[in-house]
Amino acid sequence: DTGVSQNPRHKITKRGQNVTFRCDPISEHNRLYWYRQTLGQGPEFLTYFQNEAQLEKSRLLSDRFSAERPKGSFSTLEIQRTEQGDSAMYLCATHGAGLHYEQYFGPGTRLTVT
Amino acid sequence: AQSVTQLGSHVSVSEGALVLLRCNYSSSVPPYLFWYVQYPNQGLQLLLKYTTGATLVKGINGFEAEFKKSETSFHLTKPSAHMSDAAEYFCAVSERGNQGGKLIFGQGTELSVKP
Numbered sequence: 001d002t003g004v005s006q007n008p009r010h011k012i013t014k015r016g017q018n019v020t021f022r023c024d025p026i027s028e029h030n031r032l033y034w035y036r037q038t039l040g041q042g043p044e045f046l047t048y049f050q051n052e053a054q055l056e057k058s059r060l061l062s063d064r065f066s067a068e069r070p071k072g073s074f075s076t077l078e079i080q081r082t083e084q085g086d087s088a089m090y091l092c093a094t095h096g097a098g099l100h101y102e103q104y105f106g107p108g109t110r111l112t113v114t
Numbered sequence: 115a116q117s118v119t120q121l122g123s124h125v126s127v128s129e130g131a132l133v134l135l136r137c138n139y140s141s142s143v144p145p146y147l148f149w150y151v152q153y154p155n156q157g158l159q160l161l162l163k164y165t166t167g168a169t170l171v172k173g174i175n176g177f178e179a180e181f182k183k184s185e186t187s188f189h190l191t192k193p194s195a196h197m198s199d200a201a202e203y204f205c206a207v208s209e210r211g212n213q214g215g216k217l218i219f220g221q222g223t224e225l226s227v228k229p
Contacts, residue, residue: 002157002159004157033216033217035217040123040221040222041221041222042118042204042206042219042220042221042222043158043204043217043219044219045216045217045218048215048216056215056216091157091158093158093217101146101148101163101165101208102160102163103160103217104160105150105157105158105159106157107155107156107157108156108157110155
């Protein structure tokens with residue numbers, strides 16, 4: 001257990017529905033990252049926050065995806081109008097100012113779109 | 115742009131044998147380098163990292179890796195495999211500076227350990 005929690009752990013939804021995932025970081029970690037991992041592949045970067053500011057978004061993050069980190073604490077990732085291609089593991093990772101370079105990963109949320 | 119290549123999507127060794135997982139990177143300047151391990155249905159756990167200083171770095175569970183700038187490599191080794199080492203291993207890089215940043219991962223190598 002790294003101290004980063006994600007909820008839910010599993011989500012099954014029908015195509016076209018909206019879903020929201022939550023990540024709770026290690027306390028006082030100022031950077032928070034979202035990654036997507038499909039079967040047999042390494043994680044791919046989606047977006048990251050420094051405190052409450054979203055500083056970078058990947059081209060993978062289509063306009064159906066939105067992420068927030070209100071007050072620089074927990075973060076949410078929402079997918080609107082889900083498609084079957086959105087089925088993947090969504091991973092959250094955080095690191096703090098005093099812990100250079102090391103990212104601590106949560107257990108992930110596995111999304112299945114039927 | 116940075117990229118990471120892991121040679122061999124699947125490696126199988128016998129218990130007690132040497133483990134060697136290969137990683138090569140492409141970057142205009144030497145990046146920060148990482149190895150992560152992922153057990154089934156779990157998140158990623160950091161094994162070790164190279165940021166600066168000694169090029170041979172030791173990590174958890176008896177793993178170590180050596181940064182070779184001339185070969186743009188960061189191969190992971192363990193002298194003697196244990197059954198509990200069976201997992202997926204990912205090599206990753208991030209840009210130097212600014213305390214690091216987003217990780218760019220290789221496609222992963224699944225390690226199997228035979229009794």
